[in-house]
């Protein structure tokens with residue numbers, strides 16, 4: 031069995047996370063402002079990143095309609111339109127073939143939201159959808175988020191988050207531990223995003239895969255005592271390090287950074303399933319517990335996110351591929367193994383509701399929040415008294431009892 035991390039080691043890890051966060055976190059997503067000399071005949075030159083010196087007001091709470099709650103639970107309108115539906119792992123990820131995202135009816139868009147909520151991330155290849163149509167699709171799911179620190183396209187489309195790397199930017203391996211790069215997008219916001227889409231418009235032959243990890247599966251993997259304990263906790267998510275990273279790099283911060291407190295276990299309003307809602311990128315501490323305890327628990331959860339393949343899916347992009355993931359219930363991490371090739375992707379990011387704790391969900395709906403793994407087993411007709419700890423990864427026992 032792997033040795034248990036000492037508290038000293040855990041403290042060092044957390045200190046490391048914070049150090050990296052302070053000046054370097056997410057720098058792989060940044061590009062130097064002078065990236066283009068204007069003479070490029072690159073067809074997506076208008077969508078290269080830029081960092082205009084804009085100043086935006088703080089975000090306020092906004093109303094969001096949960097589209098997945100309007101979906102036909104069978105998702106028959108969407109799934110019958112697909113020529114093939116391939117589940118990539120039991121926990122997370124499905125690829126749809128034969129669907130053109132430009133052609134979806136509103137009913138199919140709602141069913142897509144439900145599929146994303148259930149499977150965490152949905153992949154479609156060879157999509158012709160352009161960024162304006164991608165933004166329209168995202169608007170169906172909620173008001174669009176504007177990122178305060180990362181690049182926006184040169185053409186000024188402020189709702190687009192640009193991911194761009196080329197030969198001018200060799201990744202600095204000394205700057206990151208890979209665990210630091212796992213995140214859910216902008217969880218420091220009051221209403222972090224829901225159904226988020228990223229389309230790769232230029233990509234390498236090989237490399238630049240992205241990984242996603244399921245917060246439902248992480249929740250299901252825990253022992254009952256820990257599940258109950260975590261359900262009562264809240265954690266601080268901070269945008270400070272990301273903003274400081276910009277300032278250190280001489281880049282503008284377009285909206286004042288904030289921190290938000292969110293439940294450590296949240297419930298997806300459409301599935302009613304419980305999901306661990308922390309990520310190495312932005313979650314800094316658990317509220318109201320001793321620091322050593324907060325550090326140990328967060329380090330444990332972060333390591334499960336990054337290390338446990340049973341919760342993960344890895345997607346090999348091809349040009350024109352799009353991924354839609356639900357930031358409420360998955361974390362993700364990009365790879366940077368493709369230098370000196372160019373990789374360029376555009377993201378649309380709708381806000382979702384303020385995260386709901388188990389107690390808040392149950393009070394608001396009168397329903398009992400569920401463990402996804404148990405629900406799946408019930409659907410399969412498996413007789414289980416409890417599924418807790420089921421995906422912890424032991425073939426002999428569900429956990430080390």
Ligand SMILES: O=C(O)CCC(=O)C(=O)O
Pocket residue numbers: 191193215228239240362363364365375377
């Ligand atoms: O480049 C990628 O695959 C993902 C980047 C990322 O984290 C994002 O766009 O949210």
Ligand SMILES: [Fe+2]
Pocket residue numbers: 213214215362
């Ligand atoms: Fe991201």
